[in-house]
Amino acid sequence: MIIDTHIHLDNERYKDDLDEVLNRARDAKIKRFIIPGADPATLERTLEIVDANNDVYFAVGVHPYDKASFDELDFEKYVGHKKCVAIGECGLDYFRLEGSDEEKLKEKEEQKRVFRAQIELAKKYKKPLIVHIRDASRDSKEILLELDAKEVGGVLHCYNADEELLSLAKEGFYFGIGGVLTFKNAKKLVNVLAKIPKDKLLIETDGPYLTPSPHRGERNEPLYTTFVAQKMSELLDTSLHDITELTTQNALRLFTLR
Numbered sequence: 119m120i121i122d123t124h125i126h127l128d129n130e131r132y133k134d135d136l137d138e139v140l141n142r143a144r145d146a147k148i149k150r151f152i153i154p155g156a157d158p159a160t161l162e163r164t165l166e167i168v169d170a171n172n173d174v175y176f177a178v179g180v181h182p183y184d185k186a187s188f189d190e191l192d193f194e195k196y197v198g199h200k201k202c203v204a205i206g207e208c209g210l211d212y213f214r215l216e217g218s219d220e221e222k223l224k225e226k227e228e229q230k231r232v233f234r235a236q237i238e239l240a241k242k243y244k245k246p247l248i249v250h251i252r253d254a255s256r257d258s259k260e261i262l263l264e265l266d267a268k269e270v271g272g273v274l275h276c277y278n279a280d281e282e283l284l285s286l287a288k289e290g291f292y293f294g295i296g297g298v299l300t301f302k303n304a305k306k307l308v309n310v311l312a313k314i315p316k317d318k319l320l321i322e323t324d325g326p327y328l329t330p331s332p333h334r335g336e337r338n339e340p341l342y343t344t345f346v347a348q349k350m351s352e353l354l355d356t357s358l359h360d361i362t363e364l365t366t367q368n369a370l371r372l373f374t375l376r
């Protein structure tokens with residue numbers, strides 16, 4: 119069995135065939151799905167999906183790109199739902215910073231404010247964090263340490279292969295591995311994979327994005343976590359059975375799923 123720990127099923131690209139997408143995955147033994155929060159505008163859609171499917175869980179949070187909606191989001195309304203298993207995805211993303219140096223600095227400060235606030239919420243509600251980090255490893259790590267995020271731990275989703283972040287394993291952080299692992303140019307991730315403690319490995323799609331080989335260019339879906347597990351099994355020289363068992367146990371533990 120595999121647990122897809124990060125799948126944006128609320129994305130409009132699944133709107134027309136969501137049941138087929140889920141059933142294809144279920145038939146291939148992908149047995150739990152976690153929808154991360156990103157844009158609060160789609161949270162109601164998330165709840166619809168979660169309420170209609172026993173095996174789908176969700177997180178509430180605001181992606182750095184959607185930070186403008188953070189202050190209006192009514193966290194309490196969602197965090198009490200019995201299938202809300204985490205806070206996020208939240209974090210820092212400096213990949214698309216635009217404008218003058220001053221504007222960039224302002225943008226970073228605002229991202230940090232919204233990230234810090236969500237770490238505090240995670241601690242308040244005792245839920246693990248789903249953390250998104252892109253081109254911002256140092257600042258993200260600093261904030262996670264400064265705010266004692268280890269109280270709740272979490273996952274560095276779509277782990278960027280930065281060795282600087284590996285020490286967060288000791289702070290209760292897991293490493294979400296997805297389609298990138300199968301890319302021909304993923305040397306960095308391929309090389310760092312064995313350095314991640316085995317009890318901190320998770321599998322995710324991040325669908326509809328980051329589709330693994332050999333389906334690159336198509337919409338990603340949970341079924342394709344099988345390619346990620348397969349690649350992980352080859353690289354770590356561990357049987358596919360042991361990889362799926364290991365990553366499943368890790369996901370059940372982190373998100374307190376049954």
Ligand SMILES: [Zn+2]
Nearest residue numbers: 207250275276
């Ligand atoms: Zn993300």
Ligand SMILES: [Zn+2]
Nearest residue numbers: 124154207324
């Ligand atoms: Zn995501």
